[in-house]
Amino acid sequence: MSSVSINKEDIKTIMKSDQTIVKQTTAAKPAATRPGVLALKSRAFFEWMLPPVSGLLLLLAVWTLISHQSPNLPGPASTWHAATALFSDPFYVNDPNDQGIGWNILASLQRVALGFGLAALVGIPLGFVIGRFQFISRMAAPVIGILRPVSPLAWLPIGLLVFKAADPAAIWVIFISAIWPMIINTAVGVSKVPQDYMNVARVLNLSEWKIITKILFPFVLPYMMTGVRLSIGVAWLVIVAAEMLTGGVGIGFWVWDEWNNLNVEHIIIAIFVVGIVGLLLEVALTSIAQRFSYE
Numbered sequence: 001m002s003s004v005s006i007n008k009e010d011i012k013t014i015m016k017s018d019q020t021i022v023k024q025t026t027a028a029k030p031a032a033t034r035p036g037v038l039a040l041k042s043r044a045f046f047e048w049m050l051p052p053v054s055g056l057l058l059l060l061a062v063w064t065l066i067s068h069q070s071p072n073l074p075g076p077a078s079t080w081h082a083a084t085a086l087f088s089d090p091f092y093v094n095d096p097n098d099q100g101i102g103w104n105i106l107a108s109l110q111r112v113a114l115g116f117g118l119a120a121l122v123g124i125p126l127g128f129v130i131g132r133f134q135f136i137s138r139m140a141a142p143v144i145g146i147l148r149p150v151s152p153l154a155w156l157p158i159g160l161l162v163f164k165a166a167d168p169a170a171i172w173v174i175f176i177s178a179i180w181p182m183i184i185n186t187a188v189g190v191s192k193v194p195q196d197y198m199n200v201a202r203v204l205n206l207s208e209w210k211i212i213t214k215i216l217f218p219f220v221l222p223y224m225m226t227g228v229r230l231s232i233g234v235a236w237l238v239i240v241a242a243e244m245l246t247g248g249v250g251i252g253f254w255v256w257d258e259w260n261n262l263n264v265e266h267i268i269i270a271i272f273v274v275g276i277v278g279l280l281l282e283v284a285l286t287s288i289a290q291r292f293s294y295e
Contacts, residue, residue, distance in 0.1 A: 131190025
């Protein structure tokens with residue numbers, strides 16, 4: 001009996017020692033093979049940066065290839081040198097029709113801000129009304145269906161006829177083009193509010209103002225912000241075309257003026273400027289929509 005017990009104790013002792021060795025090995029192994037925090041952050045950064053950088057490099061490669069095939073099209077190198085000279089003094093003023101690109105960008109942004117602001121003041125409340133009341137929704141449907149597909153530049157002669165000046169006509173074109181996404185998205189959001197919410201409001205005998213502020217607005221906010229983002233993109237897109245026809249100071253007029261001077265490098269620079277400014281406006285509104293939560 002004693003020999004058997006001794007053997008069992010020996011076996012237990014050996015098993016405990018083996019488990020201790022295994023634990024020490026497994027504990028030491030991650031410390032030796034685990035990558036550092038800096039290496040993980042560097043890898044995540046490169047994984048985040050690689051796709052957009054690859055896309056830009058591909059764009060430059062295609063642009064370079066096309067410029068070699070078409071001698072009249074400037075390549076990236078010559079356009080870069082022209083941009084360096086252009087932005088070395090972006091706010092010069094020689095005469096009212098000869099100003100730096102900085103003044104032209106600011107003038108276009110001012111028109112966009114006015115037209116977009118007016119569209120928001122009118123379109124968002126109108127969207128709430130259309131989505132809230134079925135009769136008004138049915139009444140507005142044919143009007144929106146007819147006017148929304150009209151090309152923005154088709155509204156420019158009407159603006160020139162009514163306002164007798166190019167600047168308010170351009171703002172009018174921005175207004176009439178940017179208002180539709182706000183109206184439609186806001187109205188759709190209001191129509192998607194669950195009927196249970198409205199039943200609770202009816203039971204509590206809430207006023208129309210409290211229904212809008214406490215029930216409709218929090219629910220409709222994502223739809224409304226989507227309409228705002230779409231509208232700012234449309235507004236910035238339309239202003240370039242409108243300024244080409246109305247003249248004055250603005251990025252659209254500047255593009256047309258550079259075309260008349262056969263300065264193709266500046267036209268390409270303007271294309272990138274318009275795209276970058278539009279992207280910044282989109283990113284700014286997206287950031288506002290993500291950070292602002294109404295609770």
